[in-house]
Amino acid sequence: MAATVIDGKAFAARVRGQVATHVAALKNDHGITPGLAVVLVGEDPASQVYVRSKGKMTLEVGMKSVEHKLDVDTAEADLLALIQKLNNDPEIHGILVQLPLPDHLDEDLVINSIDPAKDVDGFHISNVGLLGTGQDSMVPCTPLGCLMMLRDHHGSLSGMDAVVIGRSNIVGKPMAQLLLGDSCTVTIAHSRTKDLPDVVRRADIVVAAVGRAQMVPGGWIKPGATVIDVGINRIDRPEGGTRLVGDVDYDSCAKVAGAITPVPGGVGPMTIACLLANTVTACCRANGLPAPEGLTV
Numbered sequence: 607m608a609a610t611v612i613d614g615k616a617f618a619a620r621v622r623g624q625v626a627t628h629v630a631a632l633k634n635d636h637g638i639t640p641g642l643a644v645v646l647v648g649e650d651p652a653s654q655v656y657v658r659s660k661g662k663m664t665l666e667v668g669m670k671s672v673e674h675k676l677d678v679d680t681a682e683a684d685l686l687a688l689i690q691k692l693n694n695d696p697e698i699h700g701i702l703v704q705l706p707l708p709d710h711l712d713e714d715l716v717i718n719s720i721d722p723a724k725d726v727d728g729f730h731i732s733n734v735g736l737l738g739t740g741q742d743s744m745v746p747c748t749p750l751g752c753l754m755m756l757r758d759h760h761g762s763l764s765g766m767d768a769v770v771i772g773r774s775n776i777v778g779k780p781m782a783q784l785l786l787g788d789s790c791t792v793t794i795a796h797s798r799t800k801d802l803p804d805v806v807r808r809a810d811i812v813v814a815a816v817g818r819a820q821m822v823p824g825g826w827i828k829p830g831a832t833v834i835d836v837g838i839n840r841i842d843r844p845e846g847g848t849r850l851v852g853d854v855d856y857d858s859c860a861k862v863a864g865a866i867t868p869v870p871g872g873v874g875p876m877t878i879a880c881l882l883a884n885t886v887t888a889c890c891r892a893n894g895l896p897a898p899e900g901l902t903v
Contacts, residue, residue, distance in 0.1 A: 645688065676688075820853070
């Protein structure tokens, strides 16, 4: 029995549609247009592609998109001054500083200078603390996308055994907090975990976010488990050129799992969709309106 493929592209299109509906309602009922500002420092090619894509999708759902492109040698004081200006701008509801930053800039300092209410990446230390204590926060986009897909597939996640492989601040840790919030029993596994295959084999839900190509084979997966693959790794093809793969070995896992996300076309498209959802949530909260159903935790 082959696994159900969780189509992230189709699901992300649905989420963007919900965002567009909420944006239209905010404009019509309240005269408010949600605004997202993206700050890009330097010429990193991957970052440039992301920023272009984010800007395009922001406009497509009817939101205001502002891009600030700064030279690679921009002084930290100038970047912090720009963030302060955006913090004080009532037309900007979400601020995203594209990572990674050039080496001379202190990433933690920059992230924590963003107003937590406008931190649509969910990386500010205040948002980390709010999420960890189960309070309203801005939730990191990739884990939020994973949670939305899991809820959509399973309905309730209550009582399920979940293993998150990877302990990064961007995916692993917040993913574990979100699953705990939905009443899963959660294990965070990582490179030092003893008997990692046995730990993963217990899980009804496996979230692989470790950054190692095809690390998780089908033999580690409990029959019928749901596998969410956050990894994006480029590997060489035998015939030349490269291809994108996840952190799980898709072919062997798909034979055992009940459901699985592909790479590409799984979690990736959800990240930008959730960025747009977070911007609408931030806009609603800033204006004392209820956060949109289904687009937040």
